[in-house]
Amino acid sequence: xxTVPGVGPVTAMAFRAAVDDPARxxxxxxxxxxxxxxxxxxxxxxxxxxxxxxxxGDGLVRTALYEAATTLLARVRQSSRLRTWAAxxxxxxxxxxxxxxxxxxxxxxxxxxWLDGAVFRPGREGAPMPA
Numbered sequence: 387x388x389t390v391p392g393v394g395p396v397t398a399m400a401f402r403a404a405v406d407d408p409a410r411x412x413x414x415x416x417x418x419x420x421x422x423x424x425x426x427x428x429x430x431x432x433x434x435x436x437x438x439x440x441x442x443g444d445g446l447v448r449t450a451l452y453e454a455a456t457t458l459l460a461r462v463r464q465s466s467r468l469r470t471w472a473a474x475x476x477x478x479x480x481x482x483x484x485x486x487x488x489x490x491x492x493x494x495x496x497x498x499x500w501l502d503g504a505v506f507r508p509g510r511e512g513a514p515m516p517a
Contacts, residue, residue: 387496389506392458392465397450401496404447416499418490421448448489455488468476468495480484 422442476484
């Protein structure tokens with residue numbers, strides 16, 4: 387897991403301890419919601435607004451993923467599709483919101499790496515990032 391840029395031993399161990407069994411998730415996309423890294427919905431009648439993140443689940447893992455996302459955006463200079471996607475997101479929505487989005491993406495990537503037993507491959511810079 388530490389082959390992913392920005393992810394260190396603390397983030398990897400916190401994620402692994404909180405997920406415990408990666409097979410309990412139907413898809414890797416569901417992992418972000420478990421740690422509260424998805425927007426809260428406010429719905430009433432015709433009103434449908436997205437709010438702040440839900441903050442559900444383990445706060446330690448959420449914080450570790452947020453810090454890993456901050457490191458990826460601010461310190462990592464290695465070119466990768468993940469880094470390119472994160473930088474583009476930061477330009478569009480701002481730095482703080484981008485960190486939350488990147489933290490959710492890191493949770494998805496870490497879960498998929500754990501299931502597949504793979505190593506993070508940076509990929510081509512111009513290639514599209516999967517959802």
